[in-house]
Amino acid sequence: MSARTCLAAALAAFLALAALPWLASDFLLSLALSCLMYVGLATSWAMFSGATQYLSLATAAFFGIGAYVTAWGYATLGYALAVPLGGLAAALFAAFVGAAVLHLRGAYFAVLTFGLGELVRHAITYFEKSYARTVGRVIADPPGSETVYLAVLAIAAVAVATAAGVRASRFGLALAGIGADEARAQTLGVNTRATKISGFALAAFFAGAMGAAVAVRWTYIEPASVFNPFIGFQTVLIAMVGGAHTLVGPVASAVVFSILTELLRLQFPYAYLIALGLLLIVLVLYLPRGIASLFENRAGRRAHA
């Protein structure tokens, strides 16, 4: 597919999705929303972690921070302001934390970023209990489901567009170089530290904005529900299954996973999780570069022939 047909297809998909609130049932709309939420989360995760190979488990932390910006600010700021502010808060947090931990690699980085979610969750729980004398927050007068859906669609669309732009840019080349051989990239003139921190913060922005956007659906927000490690794991899993080094992989995989989750989780809650775990094991063993790599190999062989 040429770049122009890709763009046209993406635009058509966006317009069709934007019309959905007026066409689809409530159930379908909620299903589409959860697909789009994971499209945004997995795409932005892959933009940084897929390229640099820094496996971040901080998505839940960024998502929760965004959700809490809404919890605290929705009544005074309004929805339209709370969502970008949620993203900004998460990005600032990521830049601050990234400066401290982005020299670590591999398992150390993964464990540390996982710990971040827990840290923020407990910090907010403590703060709310000690100073606000509350456990959770009630969102009074939440926006309608169409508004939430359109906000999530907008964030997902901007995330995909940003990821595409980054891949084509000098910044994206630097991120890929860091993933391939960080010291080599540095000796070729890449300021690896600044690149990693900005990439981490950019990815966090989308997770934070997503958290801020969907938080209003819960009406009651508490740390345990918004700093849910499952959201972080699911994001990583989706991106890796799809192929975190590609653009289309995480998008397609987010759609498939979200639909499967919605359909199967209610009927077979345990079987679903077992299947998910098995799938992850099989993929890591036999297809570490995701399902997208199947198509790549075929295309690559054709190109060499």
Added chain:
Amino acid sequence: MPEPLLSARAVTVRFGGLVACDGVDLELQPGDLVGLIGPNGAGKTTFFHALSGVLAPDAGRLFVGGVDLTGRPAHVFARHGVARTFQTPRVFREMSAFDNVRFGWEFAGRRRAHDTFDSPRAILGFLGLEEVAAVPAGALTPARQRLLEIGMALAARPRVLLLDEVAAGLTQAELEASAALIRRVRDELGVAVLWIEHAVRVLMNHVERVAVLHQGRKIADGDPSAVARDPAVVEAYLGEEGEPERRAA
């Protein structure tokens, strides 16, 4: 005497109790083609790491074009015109050969104009790698990966090129071709070259000056034929495969 392009003053690097580089001084002028030799474990590669900012020295100072870069990260060295290769070629294996060269092109020294090349493709042409531009770097032969690594370094518009063992694993014919290429880099592009090589004989035939490291110290620095006769150098190489005197004869 013009301002030296690269100047290492009493550079010392320690790993725990081991002193890998012990007060090494070295100066490179624009257009120099200098060899750096020494027995295994002499500290050559460690010295290169210091010269390119990969390792910060524990003592001593490093100047590039008169600017003190001691302790600065590697990308600052690259932006001041220091480019290097590694002992085992470190190319971006999954990127195409073209993208590997483009990488150097995009980041280091964007503000310095390239006199000779107007695109990454021109560099591939200079190296004779044009026909493999689209091939992933990891699929190239080791000899071509070494050439590509030189291409990545050249794309960064270097003023000085540090080559760490270009000859390892090459056939005699490939070796002579590499040596000829290195001369062209200096002659046609005007890039100063500091060249580490285990194949001492080939190196001695092509460089105009050679420095010798032994147990972290610089024991000789000068004309290759004089250095090959230097008793301290012969002593250092005794029992070594690459004894310069016998091999240079």
